Amino acid sequence: MDIFHIEGPVQLSGSVTINGSKNASLPIMAAAILAPGKSTLRTVPHLSDISVCGKLLSQLGCKLTREPDGDICIDSTVIDNPVGEYEIVRRMRAGICILGPLLARCGRAEVSMPGGCAIGVRPVDLHLRGLQELGAQIHLKNGYIIAEAPNGLKGKNIFMGGPFGSTVLGTANVLMAATLAKGRTVIESAACEPEIANLANCLNKMGAKIKGIGSPRLIIEGVKELQPTEFEVIPDRIEAGTFMVAAAITASELHLQNCRLDEMMAVVDRLRSIGITIERKDNGCIVAKNGQIKPTDITTQPYPGFPTDLQAQFMALLSLAEGNSVIIEKVFPDRFMHVAELNRMAANLRKEGPAVIVAGVKKLIAAPVMASDLRASAALVLAGLAAEGTTIVSRVYHIDRGYEKIEERLNPLGANIIRQSI
Numbered sequence: 001m002d003i004f005h006i007e008g009p010v011q012l013s014g015s016v017t018i019n020g021s022k023n024a025s026l027p028i029m030a031a032a033i034l035a036p037g038k039s040t041l042r043t044v045p046h047l048s049d050i051s052v053c054g055k056l057l058s059q060l061g062c063k064l065t066r067e068p069d070g071d072i073c074i075d076s077t078v079i080d081n082p083v084g085e086y087e088i089v090r091r092m093r094a095g096i097c098i099l100g101p102l103l104a105r106c107g108r109a110e111v112s113m114p115g116g117c118a119i120g121v122r123p124v125d126l127h128l129r130g131l132q133e134l135g136a137q138i139h140l141k142n143g144y145i146i147a148e149a150p151n152g153l154k155g156k157n158i159f160m161g162g163p164f165g166s167t168v169l170g171t172a173n174v175l176m177a178a179t180l181a182k183g184r185t186v187i188e189s190a191a192c193e194p195e196i197a198n199l200a201n202c203l204n205k206m207g208a209k210i211k212g213i214g215s216p217r218l219i220i221e222g223v224k225e226l227q228p229t230e231f232e233v234i235p236d237r238i239e240a241g242t243f244m245v246a247a248a249i250t251a252s253e254l255h256l257q258n259c260r261l262d263e264m265m266a267v268v269d270r271l272r273s274i275g276i277t278i279e280r281k282d283n284g285c286i287v288a289k290n291g292q293i294k295p296t297d298i299t300t301q302p303y304p305g306f307p308t309d310l311q312a313q314f315m316a317l318l319s320l321a322e323g324n325s326v327i328i329e330k331v332f333p334d335r336f337m338h339v340a341e342l343n344r345m346a347a348n349l350r351k352e353g354p355a356v357i358v359a360g361v362k363k364l365i366a367a368p369v370m371a372s373d374l375r376a377s378a379a380l381v382l383a384g385l386a387a388e389g390t391t392i393v394s395r396v397y398h399i400d401r402g403y404e405k406i407e408e409r410l411n412p413l414g415a416n417i418i419r420q421s422i
């Protein structure tokens, strides 16, 4: 198990290229199931979640190769074991998004129920309801979801909204299944996240007929078959947002390359409101901090609202604001494992139900802290860059799930992070 020693405070400068999106790559890898043959995916990041997804696809019968340039080739000619094992889905909830494509291709799928995780309960009822609407018969057995559609799926108008709004992977599952269903499917209250738009564009390149991409109403005309394709995943907007916070929290200037500001409007809006300048440059932007950080209020929401996946990182940043901020979590109301750890670093955070009152402090002070989930651990690394002294972050494997060798990206910019295997 690795730990980080982070020396702070530091100033950063220079340029960093944002990697391909984890959360776009995972459902797109699952989409390869739908088109027998060899698909090639470009700019897929080297992350442990991607390796786990590759292992899951291999267990189904796919053959995967990783080219030196980073492309992933998925040969889905043979799928002879349509089962998503507990051992894998337990480690990575996104494993659930093989359910829709397997059902559409094989007429049957068995996928382990994912269970809860550090950020909350995370049910899959909307995934299952959507697939049932398409005609699947679904029952649970020994912790597995057994989905069957021996005579194929049939298009329908489906409402996919839930108590917290749309569902990202639920939309991905039903969208993928609907591409091969008979007739027209309309998904109302579909997730509008750029990762879902990227998936839909990939499916269209494979021969699917999807309209309304990027909107809450997806219209899918079912087709008989899909063809394998070559496709490039979008830059990771959450990684980009994390580097923006890195610049802001260290009072630095960074050039982010390969970053789509148009997909980050809520984030850019909040950063500008607290005094950070963000200017477009080339295929990215320059992020710089001028003067004190002002306090602000943030409410996480489905896209195009402020992303829950940047809530923890912004909490670290607002800890150093000149005044009080309020952060309300409306996507995963329990996603606050980082609060106690940031308080160990002398932040002043008070949780009130699904909200946290962030009273700005003058400085953060290094401490040993424990990473609890992917984005919480990113927040601790960011806090460590600004804190006085040596912050020790344990359970670094959480951060490796979603950030490719973060220390090797931050150190050339001026950070001082040492990874130690213990």
Ligand code: EPU
Binding pocket: 023, 024, 026, 093, 094, 120, 121, 122, 123, 124, 125, 126, 127, 128, 162, 163, 164, 165, 166, 167, 168, 169, 170, 308, 309, 331, 332, 333, 374, 375, 402
């Ligand atoms: N929900 C339900 N029923 C369902 C599905 C979801 O009630 O059947 C609820 C969830 O409990 C949550 C809300 O709906 O309160 C939204 O969950 P959603 O289904 O959109 O989340 P997800 O698809 O499981 C993806 C990302 C998460 C990201 C969320 C929200 C991937 C692989 N995961 O999860 O990313 O936080 O969307 O944007 O795309 C991360 O990268 O760190 C991460 C957790």
